[in-house]
């Protein structure tokens with residue numbers, strides 16, 4: 599099958615080409631560097647499959663162009679599918695597939711890396727020590743043992759975070775409309791969202807971005823939290839209202855923020871912009887806080903995860919070619 603692969607980086611090329619060879623299905627992979635948008639959609643010309651990542655735009659106008667170019671399947675090489683208009687895809691006869699699980703451990707471990715770095719100010723001490731500044735003022739942390747962590751979304755990644763944090767001796771609270779017995783067996787306790795927000799020292803987000811979870815963390819939610827709370831978001835940027843976050847960082851209500859995702863990340867992340875002036879004033883303001891640590895959507899970025907993503911993506915396309923159904927279908931019903 600001809601596959602137009604958008605937003606290709608050298609590592610995508612390496613892992614996808616390897617999987618294509620290993621699986622032995624011989625798809626014709628066309629690696630394209632641009633991000634998929636209304637301006638670039640025509641590059642998919644004659645490709646029955648289009649492969650995209652988190653910031654590729656699969657809205658109705660783009661899907662209409664893809665359908666006209668002969669696209670039958672959109673194979674996402676990520677778990678989240680908030681960037682696809684599923685209703686439009688269905689109407690246009692385009693099947694959507696994703697990689698539901700590749701390495702939940704990769705994202706969970708990065709989440710914990712953010713918690714540990716922020717708490718013990720590793721990002722600041724790294725810079726200080728390199729400059730010969732061995733003063734400890736401003737680096738004071740707290741013991742994680744005995745603290746309460748609230749996990750919003752106890753799916754694959756949330757459960758991994760719970761497992762690790764139980765190991766640190768934390769009390770673990772969870773909020774999820776779907777209860778998972780493993781979470782409770784680990785020692786986690788399900789509570790209502792309000793109780794999680796008001797009772798946690800650390801709040802970490804692992805639910806999908808949907809209309810219901812958009813700006814889940816907003817001014818109202820932050821007001822109910824403990825003063826000095828740590829908020830971690832490795833889920834999707836728009837789970838958090840960034841302006842509310844900044845206001846609460848300024849007045850000290852929030853003690854630490856760790857982000858691997860950002861609402862407007864599509865204009866920033868995955869590119870080297872070090873020689874340019876950042877035009878996003880909200881993002882620039884976030885970078886000024888010493889108690890904010892931002893990584894550029896790299897939580898998934900491990901060798902194991904990239905191998906699994908590539909194999910599942912190629913597998914989805916091959917299965918679709920053989921049977922008309924990918925292994926991991928995304929359907930409109932999943933939004934409910």
Ligand code: NAI
Pocket residue numbers: 677678698699702705750751752753754755756773774775776804805806807810811832833834858859895896897898899
């Ligand atoms: P999952 O589908 O296994 O778990 C998501 C959980 O969220 C489910 O248990 C679901 O019931 C729950 N949920 C749904 N609506 C909710 C709500 N309103 N409040 C609380 N919980 C709710 O998904 P997984 O694999 O754990 O991934 C979670 C999210 O992490 C993905 O949707 C994606 O956005 C993000 N992600 C980020 C990555 C990164 O590199 N930063 C990489 C992979 C995923």
